[in-house]
Amino acid sequence: MVIMIAAAAENDALGKDNDLLWHLPDDFKRFKQHTSGHHIIMGRKTFESFPKPLPDRVHIVITKQKEYRPEGCIVVGSMEEALSRVPANEDAYIIGGGQIYELGMAFADKLDITRVHARFEADAFFPQINPHLWKMTANEFHPKDDRHSYDFSFQAFVRK
Template identity: 65%
Template structure:
């Protein structure tokens, strides 16, 4: 199954200057739990925003940059090629950024979204979720606390 996984604000903001806008430890824990042991598909800028490759995951990086070959990654030049080399009988996660989410959305059957209940200034945005095509099947709200500056919800959408 192809799954988009993201944390996006009310205004669909994802990040600014190739960095996250917020720090939500429980979102990081959920991301790690859900994606560990799987293929993760991302754009080059998203990959470069990590201090190092994420452990226990196969990194598939989409780029148009010729000769780009970071160690331990599979490099392709399209979302179609990224999906073609990914296992067919396993969950495969598209993890960003904005352009890659937009390209991956037509192929996805599920969206795992952390909705941050705030608007933010950003330069990268998550695509709009069309509720005619997607059904919210699970939602768990979390109040802000000493470790989380903003209220947020874990949401799961399935394609109708």
């Protein structure tokens, strides 16, 4: 199964200047729980936003830079090539950024979205979720608290 996992604001904002716009510890925890032990597919800028590769995951980086070779990563030139590097019986998680989500939307079977209930100025956005193509199967609301500055919901969508 191909799963896109993202945290996106009400206006689909993902980030600005290659950084996140919020700090939601429960979202980080959920991301780790879902992606650990799996292949994660991302663009070069997303990979470079990490201080180091994420543990217990196979990193597949999509880039047009032919000489790009970060240690411990599979580097490919397209979404099709990235998906071909994932064993047939394993889930693949597409983790961003905005351009990679755009490319991945046609291949995704499921969307795991943390919807941040606010609007942000951004330069990277999640593609709009077409209700004719996607059915919401879960929507779990979490109010802001002392560790989370914004209300958010964990939402799941499956392709119709």
